[in-house]
Amino acid sequence: MARPRTFDRNEALERAVALFQVHGFEHTKVPDIVESLGICRQSLYNEFGDKRGLYLAVLERYGQREIDNKLALLQSPGSPLQNLLTVIRGWAALASQCPADGCLTAAALVEHRDDAGVLAVVEAQVDRLEAGFAQALRAAQAAGELRASVDPQRIARSLTNSCYGLGLLSRLPGSAARIGDSVAAMIAMIDAAAVSGSER
Amino acid sequence: MARPRTFDRNEALERAVALFQVHGFEHTKVPDIVESLGICRQSLYNEFGDKRGLYLAVLERYGQREIDNKLALLQSPGSPLQNLLTVIRGWAALASQCPADGCLTAAALVEHRDDAGVLAVVEAQVDRLEAGFAQALRAAQAAGELRASVDPQRIARSLTNSCYGLGLLSRLPGSAARIGDSVAAMIAMIDAAAVSGSER
DNA sequence: GACTTTCTGGAATGCTTGGTCTATTTAAGG
DNA sequence: CCTTAAATAGACCAAGCATTCCAGAAAGTC
Numbered sequence: 001m002a003r004p005r006t007f008d009r010n011e012a013l014e015r016a017v018a019l020f021q022v023h024g025f026e027h028t029k030v031p032d033i034v035e036s037l038g039i040c041r042q043s044l045y046n047e048f049g050d051k052r053g054l055y056l057a058v059l060e061r062y063g064q065r066e067i068d069n070k071l072a073l074l075q076s077p078g079s080p081l082q083n084l085l086t087v088i089r090g091w092a093a094l095a096s097q098c099p100a101d102g103c104l105t106a107a108a109l110v111e112h113r114d115d116a117g118v119l120a121v122v123e124a125q126v127d128r129l130e131a132g133f134a135q136a137l138r139a140a141q142a143a144g145e146l147r148a149s150v151d152p153q154r155i156a157r158s159l160t161n162s163c164y165g166l167g168l169l170s171r172l173p174g175s176a177a178r179i180g181d182s183v184a185a186m187i188a189m190i191d192a193a194a195v196s197g198s199e200r
Numbered sequence: 201m202a203r204p205r206t207f208d209r210n211e212a213l214e215r216a217v218a219l220f221q222v223h224g225f226e227h228t229k230v231p232d233i234v235e236s237l238g239i240c241r242q243s244l245y246n247e248f249g250d251k252r253g254l255y256l257a258v259l260e261r262y263g264q265r266e267i268d269n270k271l272a273l274l275q276s277p278g279s280p281l282q283n284l285l286t287v288i289r290g291w292a293a294l295a296s297q298c299p300a301d302g303c304l305t306a307a308a309l310v311e312h313r314d315d316a317g318v319l320a321v322v323e324a325q326v327d328r329l330e331a332g333f334a335q336a337l338r339a340a341q342a343a344g345e346l347r348a349s350v351d352p353q354r355i356a357r358s359l360t361n362s363c364y365g366l367g368l369l370s371r372l373p374g375s376a377a378r379i380g381d382s383v384a385a386m387i388a389m390i391d392a393a394a395v396s397g398s399e400r
Numbered sequence: 401g402a403c404t405t406t407c408t409g410g411a412a413t414g415c416t417t418g419g420t421c422t423a424t425t426t427a428a429g430g
Numbered sequence: 431c432c433t434t435a436a437a438t439a440g441a442c443c444a445a446g447c448a449t450t451c452c453a454g455a456a457a458g459t460c
Contacts, residue, residue, distance in 0.1 A: 004426090004427070004428085004436085004437085005436085005437065006426095006437075006438090023313075024310065024311070024313060026226050029416090029417075029418090030417075030418060030419080031417090039438095040437075040438045040439060040440085041419085041420095041438090041439080041440080042420085042421095042437075042438065042439080042440095043437065043438070045418095045419070045420085046436090046437080050418075050419075051418065051419090102309075102310070102313070106310070106368055107310045109302075109368055109369070109371050109372065110224065110302070110306070110307045110310040110311060110368070110371070111224070111310060111311070113223075113224060113302070113371055119371075119372065119373065122372065123372050123373070123374060126369065126372065126378075130378070151381075153381065154381040154384055154385055155385060157377075157378045157381035157382055157385070158362070158381060158382045158384075158385030158386070160369075160378070161362055161365040161366060161369055161378065161382040162358070162361055162362055162365055163365075164365050164368055164369055165361040165362055165363075165364050165365025165366075165368070166361060166365075168306055168309055168310070168364055168365070168368055169309070169326065169360075169361055169364055171309050171310070171313055171319075172309065172319065172322065172323050172326065173319065173323070174323060177357075178326075178330070178357045178360070178361065181351075181353065181354040181357035181358060182357055182358045182361040184354055184358075185354055185355060185357070185358030185389070186358070189385070189389055189392075192389075192392050204406085204407090204457070204458075205406080205407070206407075206408090206456095229446090229447075229448090230447080230448060230449085231447095239408095240407070240408045240409060240410090241408090241409080241410085241449090241450095242407075242408070242409085242450085242451090243406095243407065243408075245448095245449075245450085246406090246407085250448075250449075251448065251449090
């Protein structure tokens with residue numbers, strides 16, 4: 001009956017992610033979105049409601065992509081401790097592209113500080129990452145890789161905090177060395193809590 | 201000769217700090233500034249040039265105030281290690297006012313991501329805090345409180361990263377527990393590097 | 401007490417922006 | 431082949447914004 005749409009929602013969202021990640025919400029103008037997505041203005045509004053609706057979809061998608069990625073690594077078979085270290089080391093990649101685009105989620109926390117809808121999405125993402133870390137840490141304890149005396153949640157929260165710190169400071173032009181050291185310190189913290197670390 | 205100004209620059213700046221900290225740059229409207237500062241529009245432009253000029257002055261002032269405060273604590277007489285722990289514990293206060301206004305400097309990094317002037321100010325502030333931490337850590341080593349084998353700069357950078365992470369995540373309504381745990385982990389990291397911590 | 405320089409208050413301006421409206425095209429169903 | 435519902439293209443609109451302009455007031459100086 002009706003004319004089918006010519007654009008792909010997923011592809012459009014991915015392009016929008018890139019736009020918002022680079023320029024932020026306010027500095028991403030609707031005409032820029034229209035051009036970059038190769039979509040007509042009206043279709044944009046039909047599909048997403050308004051600019052904020054698009055942004056919300058973008059934020060969720062970005063979070064899904066990024067955090068799913070980490071969680072998959074954390075839950076992959078093998079040593080939970082090694083998986084954890086692999087994920088942490090992954091953040092060091094920020095150093096090589098510094099100044100990086102930065103974490104969209106972290107930016108959302110600043111740009112939409114009093115938009116309860118956005119904050120709820122952000123909080124859910126933070127919670128998910130934190131829970132993933134905590135689960136990996138508990139698994140490491142169960143596997144005898146991590147000392148039973150350490151508190152998985154406390155370390156998970158600390159790691160999560162550090163990760164969002166990196167997603168923020170990586171925006172700074174001269175932060176490559178900072179990132180490397182921060183990641184190294186995170187790894188050292190985990191090592192110190194590992195069984196081989198101080199219970200030899 | 202001329203009519204003297206009736207407003208106090210310092211007081212005006214302090215009020216502007218509060219405004220920008222709460223609402224961010226874009227959402228702080230010039231009429232709001234005019235009203236809150238109790239200053240007429242033209243005087244504002246005469247004094248600071250434009251909105252960005254005011255913001256830059258505000259950012260510098262905020263950074264001076266906050267970081268001078270930490271540095272003074274870090275350099276106060278007595279045990280460098282205890283001073284460091286005192287400063288770190290200070291961040292736990294964020295938990296009690298969570299969601300907090302958040303760190304103006306951290307917000308600047310997001311809101312003015314491609315304003316080189318703002319970024320330079322931010323970087324200088326990050327450097328200053330990091331240097332303060334590093335100096336305290338070296339002093340602690342010199343005092344025999346901290347193991348000589350740890351790298352002061354690495355820990356300083358990690359602490360700095362965590363602190364800005366806190367300044368960001370404290371915006372999240374449910375982050376009080378997160379903040380407490382992150383601070384506890386920072387303290388644990390320092391304790392682990394202390395001489396009494398593992399070289400008894 | 402007059403003069404000059406700055407401050408003050410508010411109106412005016414011009415630009416940028418997100419969002420909408422209308423006419424037109426497109427493709428599938430009967 | 432005609433109908434129909436949706437997508438497209440681009441002009442259009444109205445609101446919000448930072449900034450400037452202008453006339454009047456105030457306060458030191460000579």
